[in-house]
Amino acid sequence: MNARNQIDLQIMWNRLIAVVGEQAQVLIRTAFSPIVRECEDISAGIFDLRGRMIAQAVTGTPGHVNSMAESVGHFLRHFPIETMKDGDAYITNDPWMGTGHLNDFVVTTPAFHRGKLVGLFSCTSHLMDIGGLGCGPEGTDVLMEGLSIPMLKLIDQGRVNETLMAMIRTNTRLPVDTEGDTYSLAACNDVGVRALRAMMDEFAIDTLEPLADFIIERSYDAVVEKIAALPRGTWSYDMTIDGYDAPLTLRASLTIDADGVQVDYDGSDPVVPRGINVPLAYTKAYTVFGLACAIAPDVPNNAGSLAAYRVTAPAGSVLNAPYPAPVSARHIVGQMLPDMVFGCLRTPLPDRIPAEGTSCLWNITVRGNWVPDGQDTTQAFALAITTNGGTGARPGLDGLSATAFPSGVHGTPIEIAEIQCPLIFWRKEFREGSGGDGETRGGLGQIMEIGSTEQRPFDLLAAFDRITYPPRGAVGGKDGAPGCVKLAGGRELAGKGLQIIPPDETLIIMTPGGGGLGAPGARTETRRQADREGGYV
Template identity: 85%
Template sequence: MDARNAIDLQIMWNRLIAVVGEQAQVLIRTAFSPIVRECEDISAGIFDLRGRMIAQAVTGTPGHVNSMAESVGHFLRHFPIETMKEGDAYITNDPWMGTGHLNDFVITTPAFLRGRLVGLFSCTSHLMDIGGLGNGPEATDVLMEGLSIPMLKLIDQGRVNETLMAMIRANTRLPVDTEGDTYSLAACNDVGVRALRAMMDEFGIDTLEPLADFIITRSRAAVLEKIAALPRGCWSYEMTVDGYDAPLPLRARLRVDEAGVTVDYAGTAPAVSRGINVPLAYTRAYTVFGLACAIAPDVPNNAGSLSAYHVTAPAGCVLNAQRPAPVSSRHIVGQMLPDMVFGCLRTPLPDRVPAEGTSCLWNIAVRGEWVPPGAAAPLAFALAITTNGGTGARPGLDGLSATAFPSGVHGTPVEIAEIQCPLIFWRKEFRPGSGGDGETRGGLGQVMEIGTLDARPFDLLAAFDRIDHPPRGAQGGADGAPGCLRTASGRRLAGKGLHVVAADERVVVMTPGGGGLGDPAARTAARRQADRTGGYV
């Protein structure tokens, strides 16, 4: 390949990232659900005709992006390339072929240029309610968790499958929002198709194949070069999480060799009877994200860079749950996996990995009925208020406070939550002293006190962790503060399960702090003073 051709391909690669960025922004701006509009709980990307992800939008969660990378291959098995027509779109929310639970819809759309199929756009977003028991861990199988959509054609050459849309509307407590979010997903793919056509016309190309091969080959080579500089060997790590009825041990063994990096979760606890189990695609998604953060953070995420990482877990364990296991709250365990990866890498790469953090989102999932201003009758509401704890301390840097890592989603603004439902936040503030002490300190959690102005009770679908087993410090650092869920009167509530909150009660949510890193005695006097001045301790 001559230098000019390589430069042209690099420019087109950058433009392709801009195309999927536009695709993602359309999804965010047109979505009905606040968790998409405000928190960007999405993924968007473009794939070649072999189902390889060649570019992803810079926004989006690793759980969505990296499991969506696998889902397009499942779409191609059900809808072969030769059967696709211009104007088609396909949909599923199958947890084992999508992104891990039923609340995520995945839509894939073929892109045509002058009558010829040139690529595929895919996207995912979280929908607030798809029926069943709701977005909590209470179900004992996936059939109880809500509407299940197998691989189906949503749009056939421009004509919407009205029967399917009627089924979707009939199986949700929020029919307007759910229908709107479905169309939002389809619309963002259509915008991606138009932007791709414009790009290909501008550069005078009629196929993406040379560009796809360039992206994937260069990305894989860049990751393998990073891996070649690592020490060879095997390292292990263990973590205990709260689980549902009993603590769950997670075990990982990481191997670095000439073929890449392999993470095996043999020895991890079996799947449980409640919905905190994790499909393997979601396990892979967060594991490879952790590997990428530590090993090759500057290499773009695509099929090439992902191909250097390999993830296995025994069938039937909590990280490779088999159908029909309940999986609604799969993020509780799945988002711990970057910490597992970092724990394995702490010996060979001590200057690159942080201490344990809160890791799993502390989403405050609520539902009930209320009478909004101007409404003549009570309306249903269902909302996931995204909140976060502290991240682990980093080499040379303190952890981040009330920050979502590894998911990357934004916290739901209080103002948005309060106009979507009758809840009111009486308090939302940092939790002083919650970050683990160390040479670098863990990030702070937060404290929220939540009640209702409506004379009605509401349901809290609790799905919280790090209460009995807080984030651990490393290299002599102290543990972060454990999470806590209680009423304002002091009654402790279980971290997982359905709680009915009376109209005159308030719930207090205290998210965990991140673990500290290094000997606390080595923390500088200037940092100690900054902690006191800033109210961190």
């Protein structure tokens, strides 16, 4: 390949990232659910005809992006490319072929250019309510957790599957939002198709194959080069987290050798009877994200950069849950996995690895009935108010406060939450002193005090962790503060499970702080003075 061709391909690569960026922005701007509109809990990407992810939008969560990377292969198994027509679109929310639980819809759309199939656009977003017990961990099998959509055709050559849409509307407490979110997924893929056609016309190409090969080969080679510079060996790490009604132990073994990086979760606890189990695709998604952060953070995420990493977990373990295990709150365990990867890599790569953080999102998922301002009838509401704790301290840098890592979603603005449901936030501020002490300090959690504007109770679908087992410090650093869920009247609430909040009570949520890194005695007086002046301690 001559230098001119390589330059042309690099320009097209950058343009392709812009195409999927436009796809993602359309999804965000047209979505009905605040968790998509405000928090960007999505993924968007383009794939070649072999099902390889060529490019992803910068916006998106690892759990969606990296599991979507596998889901397109499942779509191709059910809908071979020779059967696809211009104007088709396909949908599923199967946790084992999608992104890990029923509340995520995945839509895949074939892209035709001048009558020829040239690629596939796929996207994912979180829908707030799809029936069943709701987005909480109470279910004892996936059938209790909501409407299940197998691999189906959503749109057939431009004609919407009205039977399927009627089923979706009927099986949700929020029919308008759920229908609107489904159409937003299909619409963003259509915009991606149009942008791709314009790009292909501009560069006068009629196939994406040479570009796909260039992107994937270059990315793979870049990651392999990074891995080749690492020490060879095997390292292990254990973590105990709260679990549902008993502690849950995760174990990982990480090997770096000539074939790449292998992470195996043999020894982790088996599936549990409540919905915090993790399908393997979601386990892989967050594991490879942790690997990418530590090993090759500057390499774009695509099928090539992912190919050098291998992830395994024993069938029947909590990290490879089989159907029909309950999986609704799979993020509770799955988002701990970058910390597991970091723990394994702390010995060979000590200058890159942070301490443990809160890791799993502290989403305040609420549900109930209310009469919105200006209305005269009672309506149902269901909302996930995205909140976060502190991240772990980093080598040379303190942890980030109230920041969603590894998820990356934005926190729900208070103003939006108070418009969407009858809750009022009396208090929302950093939790002083919650970050673990160390040479570098863990990020702070938050304190929130939440009441209701209605004289009726509301449901809290609790799915919190790091209450009994807080984020651990490393290399002599102190642990972060544990999380806490309680009522102002003094009653402690469980970290997981459906609980009723009385209308005259105030719900208090305290998210965990991140663990500290290095001995506290090594923290400079300048930093300690800054901590005091900033109100961190």
